[in-house]
Amino acid sequence: MATQEPVVERQISQPGGPAQPAVPSAYEEEPQASSKRPIIMIILALVLLVGGYFGWQRYQFGQTHEETDDAQVEGDVYPVLPRVAGPVLEVKVEDNQPVKKGDVLINLDPADYQQRVNAAQAALAAAEANVVAARAAVGTAQANVRSAQSSIGVSDANRARLEKDLKRSAFLRKEDIIPQSEYDAVQANLRATSAQRATAADQVGVARQQVAAAEQQVAVAQAVVKQRQADLENAQLQLSYTSLKAPVDGIVSKKSVQPGQVVAPGQQLLGLVASNRTWVVANFKETQLENMQVGQPVEVEVDAYPNEDFAGHIESLSAATGARFALLPPDNASGNFVKVTQRVPVKIALDKADPQHPLRAGMSVTATVKVK
DSSP states (O other): OOOOOOOOOOEEOOTTSOOEEOOOOHHHHHHHHHHHHHHHHHHHHHHHHHHHHHHHHHHHHHHHEEEEEEEEEEEEEEEEOOSSOEEEEEEOOOTTOEEOTTOEEEEEOOHHHHHHHHHHHHHHHHHHHHHHHHHHHHHHHHHHHHHHHHHHHHHHHHHHHHHHHHHHHHHHHHTTOSOHHHHHHHHHHHHHHHHHHHHHHHHHHHHHHHHHHHHHHHHHHHHHHHHHHHHHHHHHHHHHTTEEEOSSSEEEESOOOOTTOEEOTTOOOEEEEEEEEEEEEEEEEGGGOTTOOTTOEEEEEETTOTTOEEEEEEEEEOSSOGGGGSSSOOOOSSSOOOOOOOEEEEEEEESSOOTTSOOOTTOEEEEEEEOO
């Protein structure tokens, strides 16, 4: 049997001091290292088991879910644009100020547009006066018709009387009771009365034409009134455009206007972010869309609130990829072809709003869709 050699401790002496014990030799460290190996193996086995478990869970999760971090919060952003040109008289809001629908945001100088309203009102009053005058002319023409008709009646009465006188005169002249001159005078009066009736009949026709012309003048004057009324309404509308109001409830953003600045129609002065509704647009790869459908539940993680989860559902899928709506969409019909996985925007509606954690347009999120 082999005998274990005794461990020899050597002391190292230093000049001027006591002797120090020597470091144990390698024969003493070997049993301690052997005792630690089972513990290390157990730890490695536990790590492998835990890693395998979580890896399997992740694999199962990946089979039933699709995830992307290419997603952001979207909301309605309304640009506030002037419809008329003019200097800015007053700016009543500041950046990030909440406003209600109908609140006045900006006032332009209304002096020029008020003058146009005054001119349109004066033109309308003149046109209405012309209508009154035209209607009076119709009344005068109708009176002339009645006067001419009265003349016809008088002429008919005189003619009937003269015809009777002519019959009597003819009988008396035949009996030589009256002279020929008196008989001729009765005939002349009858012819004159007939001529007067014809003249009166012509006057009736002329008067009726005057009535028609006067009625046309009334119609023209009424059309002018409508035109002047339209001009007045347009001037009033232009005047109303000098006051820019909030189209919806929201928050003022990106204000770029100051009092005294001269603005032009269509120039964006500020943006109004609607505060009543937000949604998420997630750009999934086209290879992730196989089992994705409208109505599937979605879990949304917002970078701004790492400890909060938001529930939602797929509202719609875009009919085209995001690249198709780019300013210069890719065209691989010619030249060298490089296949690139495209992304399709998916609109995700949130099930409920959280007032304690408001979502703002543009926030980055991670969307996870349960597809199975």
